[in-house]
Amino acid sequence: MTYELDHQDVRTNGITLHVVQCGPATGQLVILLHGFPEFWYGWRHQIQALAAAGYRVLAPDQRGYNRSDKPRGAAAYRLEILGADVxxxxxAAGRETAIVIGHDWGAAVAWWLAANAPERILRVAILNVPHPAVLGHALRRxxxxxxxxxxxxxxxxxxxxEKLFxxxxxxxxxxxxxxxxxxxxxxxxxLHRYVAAWSRPGALTGMINWYRAAFRKPGRIGRVGRIRIxxxxxxxxxDAFLEPVLxxxxxxxxxxxxxTYFEQATHWLHQEEPAAVNKLLLAFLAAEG
Known part of the structure; x- marks a missing residue:
C-alpha cells in the first residue's frame, strides 16, 4: 500500500520544523533524521517502505535545514538542543515512545537520544556515524x-x-x-532539489552551524554516555569521510x-542499496527485546 506524503509544520522546542509524515496514524512511530548536507528527501527510499510495513513515519528537516527554522548563532545547534527537537x-504527535533512525549528523542525534532518553526511545538504527566519544577520540588520535x-x-x-559555497x-x-x-x-x-534546499535564506549558515557548535567546545562531542537500548x-x-574501524x-x-557492514557501499548506503538497507531496518524494528 502506498501512502501520501503529508507535509506539516510542527512546533517543537521553541521552533518550527517542516516534517514529512507518512503511514498509518496508529502505527508505531519511527523518526528519520538526515545529516549534512541533506534534508528529509534523503530518506525518499525508506519512507514508503516503512509506512507500507505499518509504521507511522516522520522525516523532519532538522533545524537549520530547508524549510525548517534556522535560529541564529552556533549555540542554538548544540547536540542536546537537537535531541530536544526530536x-x-x-x-507533538502525542506519543510516549518512538524508534529513531539516523544518518550522518542525524545519527549523532540518535546516539544522544539513545543515551539520554532511553525511556522514550525504543531502539535506534545508526547509519555511518560512530558514537560521539569514538569520533572525538579519532579526531585527536x-x-x-x-x-x-x-x-x-x-x-x-x-x-x-558559506560565501565559497x-x-x-x-x-x-x-x-x-x-x-x-x-x-x-x-x-x-x-541535485536540483538539494540546491533548492541549500539556497533558502539562512540555510547554509544553519547547516554549517551544526559543526561549529560541536567543535568550538570539543569536550561536548564526547558527552554521550553508554547505550543500553x-x-x-x-x-x-x-565511506570517504569516516574510517570503517570507528x-x-x-x-x-x-x-x-x-x-552490519556493506562492503561496496559508501557514506550514502541507504540511497545506494535501499532494498538491502530497508530489509535490515524492518527486521531490526520488528525484533523483540
Whole structure:
C-alpha cells in the first residue's frame, strides 16, 4: 500500500520544523533524521517502505535545514538542543515512545537520544556515524581520520564557507554527494532539489552551524554516555569521510547491539542499496527485546 506524503509544520522546542509524515496514524512511530548536507528527501527510499510495513513515519528537516527554522548563532545547534527537537516531535504527535533512525549528523542525534532518553526511545538504527566519544577520540588520535575530516575545521571559519559555497554555485555540496557516492546514486533532478534546499535564506549558515557548535567546545562531542537500548549500526565500508574501524570501536559503548557492514557501499548506503538497507531496518524494528 502506498501512502501520501503529508507535509506539516510542527512546533517543537521553541521552533518550527517542516516534517514529512507518512503511514498509518496508529502505527508505531519511527523518526528519520538526515545529516549534512541533506534534508528529509534523503530518506525518499525508506519512507514508503516503512509506512507500507505499518509504521507511522516522520522525516523532519532538522533545524537549520530547508524549510525548517534556522535560529541564529552556533549555540542554538548544540547536540542536546537537537535531541530536544526530536523529543518535542514525540510530544507533538502525542506519543510516549518512538524508534529513531539516523544518518550522518542525524545519527549523532540518535546516539544522544539513545543515551539520554532511553525511556522514550525504543531502539535506534545508526547509519555511518560512530558514537560521539569514538569520533572525538579519532579526531585527536587517528591521523587518517583527521585528514578525512579536513572540512570540519574549515567550517569553523565565520562566513567564508558559506560565501565559497554560493560563489561556486554550490559545487562543494554537489561534489559531497556525487563525488563520494557510487555512480547513479544521485540524479540530476535529485541535485536540483538539494540546491533548492541549500539556497533558502539562512540555510547554509544553519547547516554549517551544526559543526561549529560541536567543535568550538570539543569536550561536548564526547558527552554521550553508554547505550543500553537496542542499536544496529549499518556502515558502508567505502565511506570517504569516516574510517570503517570507528563502527567497531563504537560497539564498546553499548551492550545490546549489532553491526552490519556493506562492503561496496559508501557514506550514502541507504540511497545506494535501499532494498538491502530497508530489509535490515524492518527486521531490526520488528525484533523483540
Amino acid at each position: 523529543l518535542g516531535l514525540l510530544e 587517528m591521523p587518517r581520520q583527521l585528514v578525512k575530516s579536513w572540512y570540519i575545521f574549515f567550517f569553523q571559519l565565520p562566513w567564508l564557507p 554560493r560563489r561556486h554555485q554550490y559545487r562543494f555540496g554537489r561534489r559531497a554527494l556525487r563525488g563520494t557516492s557510487r555512480p547513479g546514486t544521485f540524479t540530476t533532478e535529485d 537496542p542499536v544496529h549500526i549499518l556502515w558502508g565500508r567505502r 563502527a567497531e570501536r563504537s560497539l564498546e559503548w553499548w551492550g545490546n547491539g549489532q553491526l
